[in-house]
Amino acid sequence: MTVPDLDLDVYLTDADLAAALRADARAGLTAAPKWLPPKYFYDARGSALFEEITRLPEYYPTRAEREILADRAPLIARLTGAKVLVELGSGSSEKTRLLLDALRDHGTLGSFVPLDVSGAALRDALGSLRRDYPDLHLHGIVADFVNHLEVLPESGTRLVAFLGGTIGNFTPSERAPFLSALRDRLAPGEWLLLGADLVKDPAVLVPAYDDAAGVTAEFNRNVLHVLNRELNADFDPSAFAHVALWDPANEWIEMRLRAQRRMTVRVQDLALDVSFAEGEELRTEVSAKFRPERLDEELSAAGFAVRSRWTDRASRFSLTLASAS
Template identity: 70%
Template sequence: MTSLEKHLDERDLARSLRADVRDGLTATPKRLPPKWFYDARGSRLFEDITRLPEYYPTRTERAILASSAAEIARLTDAKTLVELGSGSSEKTRLLLDAMLRQGTLGSFVPLDVSESALREAVDALGVAYPGLAITGVVGDMTRHLRQLPDGDNRVVAFLGGTIGNLVPSERAAFLGDLRSALHPGEWLLLGADLVKDPGTLVPAYDDAAGVTAEFNKNVLRVINRELRADFDPSAFEHVAVWDPEREWIEMRLRSGRDQVVHVKDLDLDVAFAEGEEMRTEISAKFRRAGLTAELAASGFALRHWWSDPQDWFGLALAQAETIPRVRP
């Protein structure tokens, strides 16, 4: 049995895009949120990125899940699996299979901002798992966690290292909102990319074939199409930089010349100087101790940790603790 709940529609997305682009292009320095990479073309490009030899996170996390899924199912006895930013839910099938073998799982709730991608995933999973109740939720994980269907003993999976796309204040807000949406004893399964040699990190975001460069520039094409802008993607260069102090990768677009971009739907002219860089994504990398502290500050206790032999990627299983009441 499959169904779809919608908390976002095209008008919501259009308003959000307009606000993000106006705020980002008038900021100093300029920035754009990475969520706007992912139209149909951007999603295909990201799938291509995950298969590149330089891009280790997807295959490393998948290997960890393959070896730990049965243990996760046994530890949690999950009745409901929730996945945030589900996309195609490919890796999640490892968890679904293990939890169904455990004999406790009754429902799966994938959440994604893309209705078309979510509908496709829900339909495919409905065929693959005919006995499972599947409820797709069209929503934004930063706004609609409270709208997740309530359940008994839920496990929320947030995989792929996507937590690293949030700056520390955003991570704290997200984890706090998620904790508030869960009952004490429910679970968070969090995939986190770990700090490592920049010689391994940087090529993962600046591959030799140039696929990541095309993915990065796709945000300009989205703005051109949706807001009638006149960005020339060829006038921007893809840049990936490791920030050792913040311990994150920054993806940027560097203007190759002095230029002015007009965004017609915002009635906005944006000047770029030659060499000026605009940030399009951060990808924070974590250390186990730091991530444990961030989880604890939001009301989650780390119960189990899995990693690969090279310690490149971590999978954290954390449990929602009872939130103490604050006296007025």
């Protein structure tokens, strides 16, 4: 049997990532209030902690999305007839295998294009996928899906999967240009499958980001370990408390790190001293939750037509299938 070629295109190098971290850290740590982007959680330790989070009883999104995919992937394959499956922020592509299997069984799938910022994670995922899907052409792309959508290959009818509720990490002012840019990369009739967490009782939402075992707290503080290692900073992660709260006005969860005492942190590589008052908070993540009508409005404004939407049986999470108008 001939094994198809496995392509890997690199548009984002370690030097690019280091420069972005320096720029984001300087901007966020000198802002009022202070902030850091959530993408810096995910070094090797952070990724392992997040995998642990997805198995916690409080953290429902991964299980809910998997349930929908298990139920609906064959229908998605029939509706789209996609020849190329693209995944933005692919990680391990573990859940995506449900789509790969359905599209393969439907007889249309020719290639899979996972895109991720981590070259190491992408190579690991591609190696596993190559063993399990020997007849499938794999085309990995090391890139940032916010800044590199123009590199997506254009051959074949594409289904772009953006799963995990990652769309919630964008504020509304960030979502609109991202969705419009993604629409501009698709031909009319091509597809977007969007995973989004739904608005629900804060008694369910907040524990998903503040579990009893404290794993999410360690995940949150991991961003400080990243700054210590990559920028020669001297944060004491134990001096920061994990905070997760529901913002009802914006309908999102915020994760923050709260300074437990007054301190000044030196970020050596930026020649920057950062002062924290006792009780001062550093925002590390926004995770927006959605109502179906808002999703419809935002997708329509970006040039997508919603064709189907499914939820898990408890109506906690949604997958929306939309076509480029």
